[in-house]
Amino acid sequence: MPLLLAPMEGLLDFVLRDVLTRVGGVDRCVSEFIRITGTLLPDKVFLRYVPELHHGSRTLAGVPVRAQLLGSDPVCMAENAARLAALGPEGIDLNFGCPAKVVNRHGGGAALLQDPEHIALLVAAVRRAVPTQLPVSAKMRLGYHDASLARECAQAMADNGACEIVVHARTKQDGYRPPAYWEQIPAIQAAVSVPVVANGEIWTVQDAQRCRAVSGCHALMLGRGMVADPGLALAIRAADAAASGQVPEAALAPVQWPDLWPHLASFWQLVCNHLEPRQRAGRLKQWLNLLRRRFPEAEVAYQQVRTLTDQRTITIWVQAQQPR
Structure with missing residues (x-):
């Protein structure tokens, strides 16, 4: 199917x-x-x-x-x-x-x-x-x-x-x-x-x-x-x-928020590597905004990055979220 x-x-x-x-x-x-x-x-x-x-x-x-x-x-x-x-x-x-x-x-x-x-x-x-x-x-x-x-x-x-x-x-x-x-x-x-x-x-x-x-x-x-x-x-x-x-x-085990973090980090890296600087922060926020529908943790993450625009600051934030 x-x-x-x-x-x-x-x-x-x-x-x-x-x-x-x-x-x-x-x-x-x-x-x-x-x-x-x-x-x-x-x-x-x-x-x-x-x-x-x-x-x-x-x-x-x-x-x-x-x-x-x-x-x-x-x-x-x-x-x-x-x-x-x-x-x-x-x-x-x-x-x-x-x-x-x-x-x-x-x-x-x-x-x-x-x-x-x-x-x-x-x-x-x-x-x-x-x-x-x-x-x-x-x-x-x-x-x-x-x-x-x-x-x-x-x-x-x-x-x-x-x-x-x-x-x-x-x-x-x-x-x-x-x-x-x-x-x-x-x-x-x-x-x-x-x-x-x-x-x-x-x-x-x-x-x-x-x-x-x-x-x-x-x-x-x-x-x-x-x-x-x-x-x-x-x-x-x-x-x-x-x-x-x-x-x-x-x-049956659905994909959980911790499972998703390596993919979010990969996404941010790809965005930084391939998209124009003016697009980068917005693309991460756009995805987090949709993820809020399924993951309560995404609401917290979205609020943390909502006002960020600097790529380096966002990269530090992404790295800090990685599961230890």
Whole structure:
């Protein structure tokens, strides 16, 4: 039952992908979207978003990374997909779900869900432009204003070469507000012959189990829930094993705060090594802020660093938190 790590612009980049896949339980990642706006991008842009291309398109933990493209011009998308394919990605994913106003205003992301015929042209163009053995998948929302075209959009993707469709079970209008409408996914699944992956509002093992039951999907994509609880994928796998009698429930141990500290330290080191100085303190605070949802200790940590901006001061603080 595949568990995928979601692409999340400004949050789930290569640094956090690296750390979360070290914790374990993830089968595949999808990169943040690479925006295609009318020019043929140089290799360095693809490598900046997906530095794992230097390592066989895998994180340092060995988890494959699929590169995601976002755009609305079939010719330009095809040309960039071909250039990206030459760098050896695990696959190429197409974004039909981004709700950002600036993206939608230019006809990209979720805006395309209003036009299944244009989706068909985009998917077909990319599929023709890359080697036949390279997977081309897609990620969509239920729709733009509503879910009335969800089945047609999914069919346009599957009929024109998408080998897998991830469905974020909300419309563009819903944004990220709870709930996710998992009950809308079975109709999409029934309309296509390719695997469908459910996504949205999976924060706990119980959420994962309910999502599977309601959506009919065994494969799940985890986003903010995995960032807030880096042990979520492992916990879902452990629950699956226990349900099948492979592991006694008493043996299931969730990832605890002390287990997480080496990963937080690694994250801070990677941030300092790879990101711009102005981004560093904010990225640590951003992750701690989400971790507060799962770990009471993260609230204490967040309050301690909330006003810190100096890298050296934060590094000293991180080192002081390491378990003795």
